[in-house]
Amino acid sequence: MTDPDGFDAATALGAPESARYPVVLHPGWTVVGGKPNGGYLLAVLGRAAVAAVVDAGGAHPHPLAATSTYLSAPDVGPAEVETEVLRLGRSASQVRVRLCQDGLPRVEAVLVVGRLAEGVEPWWGSLPPVEVPPFAACERLGVQDHPGSPFRVPLTAVVEERLDPAVLGFLDGRPGGGPELRGWLRLADGREPDPLVLLLAVDAYPPATFELGTTGWVPTLQLTAYVRALPAPGPLRVRQRARLVQGDLVDEQCEVWDSAGRLVASATQLAGLRVGDTPPPPA
Amino acid sequence: MTDPDGFDAATALGAPESARYPVVLHPGWTVVGGKPNGGYLLAVLGRAAVAAVVDAGGAHPHPLAATSTYLSAPDVGPAEVETEVLRLGRSASQVRVRLCQDGLPRVEAVLVVGRLAEGVEPWWGSLPPVEVPPFAACERLGVQDHPGSPFRVPLTAVVEERLDPAVLGFLDGRPGGGPELRGWLRLADGREPDPLVLLLAVDAYPPATFELGTTGWVPTLQLTAYVRALPAPGPLRVRQRARLVQGDLVDEQCEVWDSAGRLVASATQLAGLRVGDTPPPPA
Numbered sequence: 001m002t003d004p005d006g007f008d009a010a011t012a013l014g015a016p017e018s019a020r021y022p023v024v025l026h027p028g029w030t031v032v033g034g035k036p037n038g039g040y041l042l043a044v045l046g047r048a049a050v051a052a053v054v055d056a057g058g059a060h061p062h063p064l065a066a067t068s069t070y071l072s073a074p075d076v077g078p079a080e081v082e083t084e085v086l087r088l089g090r091s092a093s094q095v096r097v098r099l100c101q102d103g104l105p106r107v108e109a110v111l112v113v114g115r116l117a118e119g120v121e122p123w124w125g126s127l128p129p130v131e132v133p134p135f136a137a138c139e140r141l142g143v144q145d146h147p148g149s150p151f152r153v154p155l156t157a158v159v160e161e162r163l164d165p166a167v168l169g170f171l172d173g174r175p176g177g178g179p180e181l182r183g184w185l186r187l188a189d190g191r192e193p194d195p196l197v198l199l200l201a202v203d204a205y206p207p208a209t210f211e212l213g214t215t216g217w218v219p220t221l222q223l224t225a226y227v228r229a230l231p232a233p234g235p236l237r238v239r240q241r242a243r244l245v246q247g248d249l250v251d252e253q254c255e256v257w258d259s260a261g262r263l264v265a266s267a268t269q270l271a272g273l274r275v276g277d278t279p280p281p282p283a
Numbered sequence: 284m285t286d287p288d289g290f291d292a293a294t295a296l297g298a299p300e301s302a303r304y305p306v307v308l309h310p311g312w313t314v315v316g317g318k319p320n321g322g323y324l325l326a327v328l329g330r331a332a333v334a335a336v337v338d339a340g341g342a343h344p345h346p347l348a349a350t351s352t353y354l355s356a357p358d359v360g361p362a363e364v365e366t367e368v369l370r371l372g373r374s375a376s377q378v379r380v381r382l383c384q385d386g387l388p389r390v391e392a393v394l395v396v397g398r399l400a401e402g403v404e405p406w407w408g409s410l411p412p413v414e415v416p417p418f419a420a421c422e423r424l425g426v427q428d429h430p431g432s433p434f435r436v437p438l439t440a441v442v443e444e445r446l447d448p449a450v451l452g453f454l455d456g457r458p459g460g461g462p463e464l465r466g467w468l469r470l471a472d473g474r475e476p477d478p479l480v481l482l483l484a485v486d487a488y489p490p491a492t493f494e495l496g497t498t499g500w501v502p503t504l505q506l507t508a509y510v511r512a513l514p515a516p517g518p519l520r521v522r523q524r525a526r527l528v529q530g531d532l533v534d535e536q537c538e539v540w541d542s543a544g545r546l547v548a549s550a551t552q553l554a555g556l557r558v559g560d561t562p563p564p565p566a
Contacts, residue, residue, distance in 0.1 A: 249511070266526075
């Protein structure tokens with residue numbers, strides 16, 4: 001039986017009408033303010049893109065690249081995904097998708113979908129997985145009480161995010177000054193990762209800027225994700241890093257490795273960040 | 284007088300009709316096979332996005348983020364850019380743009396436009412510029428004869444690309460095995476850089492994979508660029524690096540610094556790459 005709060009139920013699409021797929025955004029997959037998490041929304045859009053290609057007679061089951069622009073954060077509840085297959089290709093197809101709610105566009109995305117083969121080896125380059133303490137030695141977000149924590153996030157009940165304790169100073173109001181969060185991630189109900197879960201994983205961690213001493217939320221303007229391989233079963237390793245904070249904007253990079261140590265996804269995002277009078281951390 | 288082959292003439296838009304802007308893709312701004320360069324196309328789309336926002340009553344003159352998906356390479360000659368302002372905001376606006384030719388969508392892009400302030404300093408993080416030999420000590424592409432060169436590129440006449448000689452082994456059929464191209468870039472007619480030129484610069488270099496020993500072309504599937512600051516006058520430094528070649532796909536990252544040494548743009552792309560029987564370079 002499908003977990004009614006699980007990933008597949010929360011990203012399920014209804015029957016399409018004129019290439020528009022209904023979806024119900026689930027309250028369990030939200031962050032602060034009851035707003036759905038950006039990675040969750042990207043997974044919904046990825047599912048819609050693949051469905052649109054299949055419904056158009058294509059056979060490309062996996063997102064290879066996804067780029068989404070966030071216009072206005074949707075709320076939980078009914079929404080729909082408008083789809084337009086831009087090109088049905090041999091090795092890849094391209095799809096434009098738009099999440100609408102209350103008649104307003106909320107997220108605009110374009111996906112390249114294709115087929116990831118089993119057991120592909122890198123021909124060149126293989127970013128080694130980030131070094132983190134063992135799964136059980138990392139601290140699960142949302143479980144322990146941290147009075148200084150800047151947030152309480154429903155998402156942490158359905159997504160098990162275990163972070164290296166060395167990067168969790170911000171939870172106690174003592175940010176470490178580093179620009180990097182790292183740790184593990186898996187779905188709490190034991191569902192194994194696949195390419196759609198990878199779209200969630202690249203934007204499920206807290207903002208890496210929390211460790212820089214900024215506490216405000218960091219709304220994503222645009223996010224781009226690449227899915228490079230089918231992930232092996234087991235928990236994923238995640239590294240989320242900020243690169244440059246300038247002019248109320250920050251760019252962050254994220255890498256995801258599977259349990260076999262292979263780089264399976266990477267992403268970059270540009271997000272808003274109001275530093276105001278916050279002093280920068282020591283270099 | 285405007286240089287008729289220069290950047291501004293080659294990216295100029297005609298008067299819009301129903302938010303569709305005519306453009307004539309210029310033969311000088313092409314790569315192999317007479318196809319317009321991807322960075323040049325992104326600059327055209329950036330100009331259209333800003334024009335669409337201004338025509339809709341907004342006041343956001345600069346692209347901040349641009350993500351483009353390449354469907355089918357256009358040819359030189361007349362084309363049009365369909366625009367849709369998705370949201371007119373206070374600090375930023377979002378625009379969907381589509382380059383069409385012969386009634387077919389060729390490039391689909393979404394841009395975030397806003398206003399970059401003069402003299403903004405990084406609050407945190409400042410990627411130091413890539414180390415390269417002085418401008419005059421780098422070799423200008425397209426000028427010297429290299430019998431083993433895999434390409435001859437009209438773009439190199441209008442864009443002065445000067446690369447570190449240490450990464451140019453591929454021009455003589457002796458690729459160095461490194462995954463990185465680096466050097467300088469400026470417009471050949473002396474026009475100074477601005478945010479639109481930065482959209483060109485992030486995808487104007489040859490593929491970094493040439494130094495890995497692959498000689499086939501590397502068609503971009505999806506490219507994402509961030510413009511982080513107004514560039515100072517003078518030549519730009521560029522670094523283009525490949526990260527992972529796997530399953531006939533490669534992801535590349537590009538960074539651009541201005542003459543003052545500030546990171547002014549960065550980009551990532553996923554591209555096709557057929558390695559076939561090419562042996563990987565030694566690690």
